[in-house]
Amino acid sequence: MPGRKRPASFLWEGRPQKLARQGDGMSCVTDAMDYDFDECGAMLADDAGASAGAGSSSGCLFINASSAAVAAFDFSELTGVVLLEELHGVQEPRNAPPADVYVPGAAWSVPIPKQVILCQILGRLRLQLHGFGAVIEPCGMVRxxxxxxxxxxxxxxxxxxxxxxxxxxxxxxDAIESACFSVxxxxxxxxxxxxxxxxxGKVKRMEKKLRAANEWDKLFRYMLDMKDEELKKIKRDYDSLLMEVKSVCKKFGDVLPVRCSGLDDSKVDCEDAMVMYAGVRPPVFCFEELAYDLVAVISKASAAAAEHGGMV
Incomplete structure (x- = not known):
């Protein structure tokens, strides 16, 4: 129509199928397609003309309703009947993309208004909308x-x-949407x-995948928590064993040539307790070799723990 703004395209998937007779009734199956609303009215008119001789519009009618972001458009161009644009047009969602009303992979979805679905049904069944309105009730609500x-x-x-x-x-x-839902x-x-x-179908399959992914996530989190607890227990056992070795060195400090520091306080950390060899080098007697080996074990264990962030 001259001077009118071209409505936004509505992205579907697939291709349309023409009307097919089923018994005495009429069946209309419209698969998803790349819909342009300028062409949609003409297509509906062609389909309606093709079915004019059927004598009936009962039967089974399949009307596709997807979920996508919908830009503002003129409903009357969709079916050729007067619809509800005088009260409210469909508003473009906030932060919606300017051209494509559906972005593959986008993490947002806006349901199609019931007005659009009803508009397609009326056009396919060649029915007319004679009037509409909204009444404010005494309670302040609108019907x-x-x-x-x-x-x-x-x-x-x-x-x-x-x-x-x-x-x-x-x-x-919302009141008109509710009335459309009633129709x-x-x-x-x-x-x-x-x-x-x-x-x-896609949403249900995605929900199934999401539930499965959540279950795996819980399982992996549980396994990681168990592993973390196991590592913490090993770290506690390791610190306890190393502390006992240092305590042995302190206990036999009058026999072994070692110097101990930080072992007097029972609350001291294992890393803060120091044991050093104080004998001759190289060790000569057996007790000197024992002291030297004990200090070497403590030093290597402490160095390995420091290298691995406090864990051997």
């Missing part, structure tokens, strides 16, 4: 309503006309309209 055509009950039936009322909401937009629920229960979420 929305829609008056739309309903599909014929049989092959040779005639269309009905019904008013649907939504629940109480705090804003006009969709009615069409789903009584007229076999199926709203098919293309992302449902």
């Amino acid at each position: 929305g309503w829609l008056e739309v055509d309903t599909p014929p009950s049989g092959v040779h039936g005639v269309r009905g006309r019904q008013r649907f009322v939504g629940g109480q909401r705090s804003t006009n937009y 969709i629920a009615e069409l789903s229960v009584k007229h076999d309209v199926i709203v098919k979420d293309l992302n449902f």
Whole structure:
């Protein structure tokens, strides 16, 4: 339409399929595709024309509803019927990308409004929206309503006309969304309209992977905690053994040629207790060799512990 802003594209996956007859009714399966709303209305019109001779719009209708960021657009160009843009357009999400409304790999998702889903259903079933509105109730809440055509009950039936009322909401937009949900629920229960979420299977598979990953994460964390406790126990046992060797050197300090420091305080750390060889070099007598070997063991163990951050 001249002078009107081109609506944003809506990214789907796959390719559309034309209408297919199923018994006396009509079945419409639309797989995900790269939808441009300028072309969507024409496509719906072509499909509606192809099914004009069917004599009925009952049967099974599959309408795809995905989850993605939706930019502001004109609903009437989607189906050629008057919709709810006078009350509220669909607002572009905050910090949304300017061009593509769906970014693969992005960690955010905005559900498609019920207005868009209802718009597609009405277009596919060639139904008309006769009116809509919102009423402020005495409690201050808002209740929305829609008056739309309903599909014929049989092959040779005639269309009905019904008013649907939504629940109480705090804003006009939410009230109209609730009314749209009431229409969709009615069409789903009584007229076999199926709203098919293309992302449902992928989301469930991703949730399954996420649960499995969380279970593995818990298992690995448990194993790491157990390993950490085991290392701490080994470190305590090692410090205790090294402290006992130093205590032996101090205990036999009157026989062994060693000098001990820091062993008088029972609360001293093992690293702070020092034992040094004070005999002749090289050692001559057996007790000197014993003292020399004990000090060498303590020195090597202390050096190894310092090199590995306090752990041998």
